[in-house]
Amino acid sequence: MDRLFLTSLEGGSYSCKHCHAHLALAQDIISRDFYCRHGAAYLLKKVVDCKKT
Incomplete structure (x- = not known):
C-alpha cells in the first residue's frame, strides 16, 4: 500500500483544482503557452505531490 505525503508550499503556489x-511554486513556471493533448497547460521546472502512474 502506498503512503501519501503532502508538501505545503509557502508563497504563491499552484494547487490541484480537485x-x-x-503542486508547484509560481517561480517554477517555464511557460504558460504550453499545450498538451488535453489542451492548455503550464510547463513547470519542478512539482511536488505527484505520483508516477
Missing part, C-alpha cells in the same frame, strides 16, 4: 494539494 483536491487542493499544492
